[in-house]
Every structure is written in C-alpha cells, then in structure tokens.
Amino acid sequence: MTKLHIVVIFAVVVFATSLENKCNVPPEFWCSSEEVARDCQVTEQCHRYYEPKAKTDKVQLTLYFESLCPDCKNFFRSQLTKTYTALSDIINLTLVPYGNAREEKDASGKWNYTCQHGEDECVGNLIETCAIHLLKNISVYFPFISCIEHDQFGTPQFSAKKCAKQQGIDLQPIMDCSTSSLGNSLEHQMALKTEALNPPHKYVPWVTLNGVHTEEIEKKAEADLTALICDTYKGSPKPAACNKKTGLHHSWREF
Incomplete structure (x- = not known):
C-alpha cells in the first residue's frame, strides 16, 4: 500500500467519524431530504444528484x-x-x-x-x-x-x-x-x-x-x-x- 493510499483511507475515516454525531443514516439515503443532506454535510453534492433524477424519481x-x-x-x-x-x-x-x-x-x-x-x-x-x-x-x-x-x-x-x-x-x-x-x-x-x-x-x-x-x-x-x-x-x-x-x-x- 502506498503512502497516498494510506492518506486517502485516513481522510475517509476522519470524515466518516466527523459525521457520526449528526449523520445517522446510511449513505444511500443522504440525499433523501434537505435535513438529512445538511446533517451529513453533502448539501451541494445532493443538489447535483437531484438534477438528473428529478424527472423520474417518485x-x-x-x-x-x-x-x-x-x-x-x-x-x-x-x-x-x-x-x-x-x-x-x-x-x-x-x-x-x-x-x-x-x-x-x-x-x-x-x-x-x-x-x-x-x-x-x-x-x-x-x-x-x-x-x-x-x-x-x-x-x-x-x-x-x-x-x-x-x-x-x-x-x-x-x-x-x-x-x-x-x-x-x-x-x-x-x-x-x-x-x-x-x-x-x-x-x-x-x-x-x-x-x-x-x-x-x-x-x-x-x-x-x-x-x-x-x-x-x-x-x-x-x-x-x-x-x-x-x-x-x-x-x-x-x-x-x-x-x-x-x-x-x-x-x-x-x-
């Protein structure tokens, strides 16, 4: 494993740990509502996610x-x-x-x-x-x-x-x-x-x-x-x- 891999893994772990207090839903549901997206710190990403799916998703x-x-x-x-x-x-x-x-x-x-x-x-x-x-x-x-x-x-x-x-x-x-x-x-x-x-x-x-x-x-x-x-x-x-x-x-x- 390279140093770059170790740094990436460490960053993911730190990010996930920082979300534990507020973000208590699985990642596949992070864009399910504005409230959840905000708690999971992915509001901007979710807005991009909504755009291509808007016409079809119930x-x-x-x-x-x-x-x-x-x-x-x-x-x-x-x-x-x-x-x-x-x-x-x-x-x-x-x-x-x-x-x-x-x-x-x-x-x-x-x-x-x-x-x-x-x-x-x-x-x-x-x-x-x-x-x-x-x-x-x-x-x-x-x-x-x-x-x-x-x-x-x-x-x-x-x-x-x-x-x-x-x-x-x-x-x-x-x-x-x-x-x-x-x-x-x-x-x-x-x-x-x-x-x-x-x-x-x-x-x-x-x-x-x-x-x-x-x-x-x-x-x-x-x-x-x-x-x-x-x-x-x-x-x-x-x-x-x-x-x-x-x-x-x-x-x-x-x-």
Missing part, C-alpha cells in the same frame, strides 16, 4: 401501522387517503401492517402473533397483508385497505366484508390466506420489515420518507402529508394538488 413513502390502532385510522382518514389519491403519480407507497405486534415461533414452526389491541387486530393485520399479496396492484388494494381503516366501529372481518363488497373484490381468497400457512409467513415478513427499522419504531403510525425516519419528517407527515410529499418531490411540473393550500391537523401516535 417519493418513497412507507407507512408502518396496525389494523385497529385509532391513531393509524386517524392518519388514514386525515392524511394518507386524500394525499395518495391526489398524488399517486409521484408516490411509491408501501404499507406494512404489523406495528407494535410481537411474534413467537412455536414447535411446529408457526408464528404466533400478539397484538396491541387484541386478537382482532392480529386478524386485521393478516387480512390486509394477504390483500397486498393477492391483489398485487396498489390501485386495487389501497382503496380496500383504506376503506377498512376508515371504518371506526366494525371488527376487521366485518369491515373487510363491507369494503370488499364496495370495491368489487372477491374476499374469500383473502380470508382463506389470512388463516393459512401462507398468510402466517407473509405476516412474518411484515414483522421482519418492522423490526429492521433504523432507528427502531417507538410508536405507530410510523412514516419513512425515501427510507428515512426523523421526528421532523413524522411531524410534517402527521400535520400535512400532501405538503411534505410535494416539497420532497423534485420533478417538474408538480401535480396540481401541490398548488392547493391544505389545513393543518393534530398529530396522532400510539406507543
């Missing part, structure tokens, strides 16, 4: 939630449904129905789930997870899941039946999946996604934007998700919905 939005969580339902009703309906062309939305649940494998290899709001919530998570898997197209499964989350009074089974009828969806395969080994395995994948969060989630709903979660991102998502998506999207022109002023709402979280 905003990556992921929601970690659970089916009977009142705070999650409020987020669907007040923020997510209207924002995704208006801005679906610029959002890649991922739904992860698991939340604050816990899983434990029994002797047979089956995963047993314990959910914050009881057994019905575990059933609701499974129904929504199976809907995502079987319906495949988000333009089909998002209205179905959104309908379930908008229903404040019924059990997930009752809400799913009502919403499937409204959406013209064959519910039986979804219900069969929710009680099968396939559904059990699919929900385990939702658990793995949730448990892999960095930083770990502390409450639900929990939002990541372009793979990153910060308290500032969460507060903006809960107050005005449409504005957050519009501000994050670097493409041009922006959708008409981005030119409309939206009101502020309270924040909801469940620990």
Whole structure:
C-alpha cells in the first residue's frame, strides 16, 4: 500500500467519524431530504444528484401501522387517503401492517402473533397483508385497505366484508390466506420489515420518507402529508394538488 493510499483511507475515516454525531443514516439515503443532506454535510453534492433524477424519481413513502390502532385510522382518514389519491403519480407507497405486534415461533414452526389491541387486530393485520399479496396492484388494494381503516366501529372481518363488497373484490381468497400457512409467513415478513427499522419504531403510525425516519419528517407527515410529499418531490411540473393550500391537523401516535 502506498503512502497516498494510506492518506486517502485516513481522510475517509476522519470524515466518516466527523459525521457520526449528526449523520445517522446510511449513505444511500443522504440525499433523501434537505435535513438529512445538511446533517451529513453533502448539501451541494445532493443538489447535483437531484438534477438528473428529478424527472423520474417518485417519493418513497412507507407507512408502518396496525389494523385497529385509532391513531393509524386517524392518519388514514386525515392524511394518507386524500394525499395518495391526489398524488399517486409521484408516490411509491408501501404499507406494512404489523406495528407494535410481537411474534413467537412455536414447535411446529408457526408464528404466533400478539397484538396491541387484541386478537382482532392480529386478524386485521393478516387480512390486509394477504390483500397486498393477492391483489398485487396498489390501485386495487389501497382503496380496500383504506376503506377498512376508515371504518371506526366494525371488527376487521366485518369491515373487510363491507369494503370488499364496495370495491368489487372477491374476499374469500383473502380470508382463506389470512388463516393459512401462507398468510402466517407473509405476516412474518411484515414483522421482519418492522423490526429492521433504523432507528427502531417507538410508536405507530410510523412514516419513512425515501427510507428515512426523523421526528421532523413524522411531524410534517402527521400535520400535512400532501405538503411534505410535494416539497420532497423534485420533478417538474408538480401535480396540481401541490398548488392547493391544505389545513393543518393534530398529530396522532400510539406507543
């Protein structure tokens, strides 16, 4: 190894060490927001990065939630449904129905789930997870899941039946999946996604934007998700919905 190599390696280590206090996200997400770019001291580089990607990149939005969580339902009703309906062309939305649940494998290899709001919530998570898997197209499964989350009074089974009828969806395969080994395995994948969060989630709903979660991102998502998506999207022109002023709402979280 030459002296030049040693100097370069030393410089990289020093630079990385200097970022540790503020920059706590992986390098691939340093340009995910102005806040993260600033903390990681790459604002200028990120501006150059945005330029060639602006016309094609959608905003990556992921929601970690659970089916009977009142705070999650409020987020669907007040923020997510209207924002995704208006801005679906610029959002890649991922739904992860698991939340604050816990899983434990029994002797047979089956995963047993314990959910914050009881057994019905575990059933609701499974129904929504199976809907995502079987319906495949988000333009089909998002209205179905959104309908379930908008229903404040019924059990997930009752809400799913009502919403499937409204959406013209064959519910039986979804219900069969929710009680099968396939559904059990699919929900385990939702658990793995949730448990892999960095930083770990502390409450639900929990939002990541372009793979990153910060308290500032969460507060903006809960107050005005449409504005957050519009501000994050670097493409041009922006959708008409981005030119409309939206009101502020309270924040909801469940620990």
